[in-house]
Amino acid sequence: MQYVRLGQSGLKVSRLCLGTMNMGSKEWKPWIFDEKESEPIIRHALDNGVNFIDLADFYSTGAGEEVVCNVLRRIGRRDEMVITTKVGYAMSDDINAQGHSRKHIFDAIDASLTRMGMDYVDIYMLHYFDTETPVEETMGALNDIVLAGKARYIGISTMTTGQLAKILMVCDKNGWQRPINMQLQLNCAYREEEREMIPFCMDQGIGVSVFSPLARGILTNDLQSNRNQTDFFTAEMYNDQASKDISHSVAKVADARGVLPAQIAQAWVLNKPEISSMLVGADTKEQFDSALAAVETKLTEEELYELERNYTPCDLINDYTAGKRIPRSARPAKGRFA
Numbered sequence: 001m002q003y004v005r006l007g008q009s010g011l012k013v014s015r016l017c018l019g020t021m022n023m024g025s026k027e028w029k030p031w032i033f034d035e036k037e038s039e040p041i042i043r044h045a046l047d048n049g050v051n052f053i054d055l056a057d058f059y060s061t062g063a064g065e066e067v068v069c070n071v072l073r074r075i076g077r078r079d080e081m082v083i084t085t086k087v088g089y090a091m092s093d094d095i096n097a098q099g100h101s102r103k104h105i106f107d108a109i110d111a112s113l114t115r116m117g118m119d120y121v122d123i124y125m126l127h128y129f130d131t132e133t134p135v136e137e138t139m140g141a142l143n144d145i146v147l148a149g150k151a152r153y154i155g156i157s158t159m160t161t162g163q164l165a166k167i168l169m170v171c172d173k174n175g176w177q178r179p180i181n182m183q184l185q186l187n188c189a190y191r192e193e194e195r196e197m198i199p200f201c202m203d204q205g206i207g208v209s210v211f212s213p214l215a216r217g218i219l220t221n222d223l224q225s226n227r228n229q230t231d232f233f234t235a236e237m238y239n240d241q242a243s244k245d246i247s248h249s250v251a252k253v254a255d256a257r258g259v260l261p262a263q264i265a266q267a268w269v270l271n272k273p274e275i276s277s278m279l280v281g282a283d284t285k286e287q288f289d290s291a292l293a294a295v296e297t298k299l300t301e302e303e304l305y306e307l308e309r310n311y312t313p314c315d316l317i318n319d320y321t322a323g324k325r326i327p328r329s330a331r332p333a334k335g336r337f338a
Helices: 035-047 059-075 102-116 135-147 161-174 197-204 226-230 232-238 241-257 261-270 285-295 301-308
Strands: 003-005 012-014 016-019 052-054 082-087 121-126 151-157 181-185 207-211 277-280
Touching (some): 016 285, 102 135, 135 151, 197 207, 261 285
Parallel strands (some): 121 151
16 A cells, blocks of 8 residues: 655555445435445455545434444554544534534534544544635634644545635634645546646645545446435436546546456546545445555556546536536527527
C-alpha cells in the first residue's frame, strides 16, 4: 500500500480509504451490509494496508458508525487507524438534529463517539456546507471540539470553492484549526471539481480525497446491480448520453488490458497527483482487489485520451442538488417558444 501526507498536515493516510456507506442496517437501504457481512471486507482492507476509514453519522442513521467500529475494535488497533466521520444530514425529525449549528455539532460528536465506542475521531468533517448557519458559528464549534480532544483534525466535503474560501478566511481571521481534508466527487464522468476546487485545495495545502470514483457504479458497466436499481441518485446524476459514452470508453480500455472496468476507472482517479486518497465502497473482497490493482496501474496517453474524449462540462453534482441539476443535453422549449 502507498501512503501520503494528507495536505500539509503531518497525518499519513493510505491511497485507498475504506468507504462505509454500504455498511450498517438494511432498514436504511436494501443494499446495506450488516455487521456479519461487513467484517470480511473491513478485515480485507486492513490486511492490505488500509489505515484510512471513512464514516458518517448519517449512514444508516448512526448504525453505520456502530457496525463498522464494532468490527474495527475486534480486529484492529485504534492507534494505527485514521478514522473520519461526518456531521450535517438529518438524524431525526427534530428541527435541530441536522445542519452545522453549534448545538447540533456538539450533540453529534458526542453521539458519534458513543456509537463508535471511541474517545476521539481523527478527522471530524462537515458533510456539506450549511447555508443557514453562520460560518463563524460552525468553525468555532469545530475548533472547540479539537481543543477538547474529541477530534484531532477537521475536514470538509461537498461544497463550492467560494464556500471553502469563506471557511478558510474565517479560520485564519480567528486563529482556528484549518481543515486538512476536502472530500469531493470525481470520476471519468464528472470532472467539474478539476476547474477550481482541486487547484484551490492544492494552493491552500488541503488534502483531497475522492468519493464515487465509479460514478455510483455506472463506470463498472453493471447497470443491473441492486444499488443501481434502488438508488435514485444514480439516475439523477448520471442518466445522460455523455456518461454512457464515457462508460463505454472505460469498458473498451479495460477490455484492451484484460481487466475489469472498475480498475480502469479507479486508476484514472489515482493517476492524478493531486489526489491524496480514493474512497472504495466495496461489496466484495474481489471488488476491493480491483482498487488495490488500480493503485499500481499507470495509464498511457492513448488510454487517457479514450477515457476523456467524451467528457462535456456539466452542472455541479451534489446530493443536495438532486432534482435541480441542469442536464448536459438541451432542454425542450416551452410555452410560446415551443
